[in-house]
Amino acid sequence: MRNEVELLKELVACPSVSGDEDAIARLVESTVRAWGLDVVRDDTGVKVMVETGRPGRTLAFISHLDVVPPGQGWTRDPFVPTIEGDLLYGRGSGDAKASVATMLLAALDFAERRGDAAGTLVVVLGLGEETKHTSMGRAVATLPPISATVVGEPTNLAIAIAQRGLMMVDLVARGDQRHAGYASQGGFVNAITELAKDLVKLPALLAERDHPILGLTTVTATMLEAGVSRNVTPPVAKAVLDIRSTPAWDHSEIGPALKGALGCEVVVTSERLVPCETPADSKLLAAARRVSPQVETFGSPTCSDWVFVRHTDAIKCGPGTSRRSHTADEAVDLPEVRAARSFYRALAEEYLR
Secondary structure, three states, rough: OOOOOHHHEEEEEEEEOOOOOHHHHHHHHHHHHHHOOEEEEEEEEEEEEEEEEOOOOEEEEEEOOOOOOOOOOOOOOOOOOOEEEEEEEOOOOHHHHHHHHHHHHHHHHHHOOOOOOEEEEEEEEEEEOOOOOOOHHHHOOOOOOOOEEOOOOOOOEEEEEOOOEEEEEEEEOOOOOHHHHHHHHOOOOOOOHHHHHHHOHHHHOOOOEEEEOEOOEEEEEEEEEEEOOEEEEEEEEEEEOOOEEEEOHHHHHHHHHHHHHHOEEEEEEEEEEEEOOOOOOOHHHHHHHHOOOOEEEEEEEEOOOOHHHHOOOEEEOOOHHHHHHOOOOOEHHHHHHHHHHHHHHHHHHHHHH
């Protein structure tokens, strides 16, 4: 299957909800092996290696094989790829099977042309990226040192040169369990009231550092939990905070900053998704601009497997629109799919000179 749209259709037609990616991993392995490329499938995903035979840098194309569940609201079968005009509909069509298909075919094109390239191109397709059990960290650890990375996610083929991180924090207030009828007498603490005092402070937190691309780190309450009964003040009230960080704040700094500003207990529950940024002197970005001089750059609000290659020279770029990710009737623009294959191939040739 050497046509990018046909390969994408085959990938979309193979359901691969997170945790159930075995069939698609086998499909990719057999397809790539039939092309004559070196491929390894293991419990970290699928890895395709293209050696030039000459020493040089290692460029990685990374993306993921899993998709989120279809959910509700579809007007089409989510796992029957459907083309209408310039759109291909199906779960995972944009996030991120369009990147997978075009990266694989770009690797094939690179292998067949090579020219004066030196070094290695490797395609790494991880599992479980849409969950907290992503395999990309383990997959990257099995590879030789990577010089630069292209993260395949839907960006409309613009280049993300920075990406927000994510911290999850529980904000916990404690009070006294009392009959609400005695509120007028005072003498006890209402956990809900204590929590509310801190919730109103959230919009102004961490505002002293403004990242030039991503702007301010945001602290957003997304879930609340409290209550014993409608006539009882609760002993505990909790808010879940979604913190979208930028490189201006190291995650090790955010917890102490919250504890210093808030009266409630601050419990950090997740901080592994750190913010990422393309180096100012990026050779990969320079190569991308030579290949596509009009390409736009931006800061991405969404997380990805970039965190596992953040110490390399990295960018995020792929076909598709991020706002369609995870939605009913997810779709990808076919002109972008066709352009992505050419872009990835040209970028590999340019960077691995």
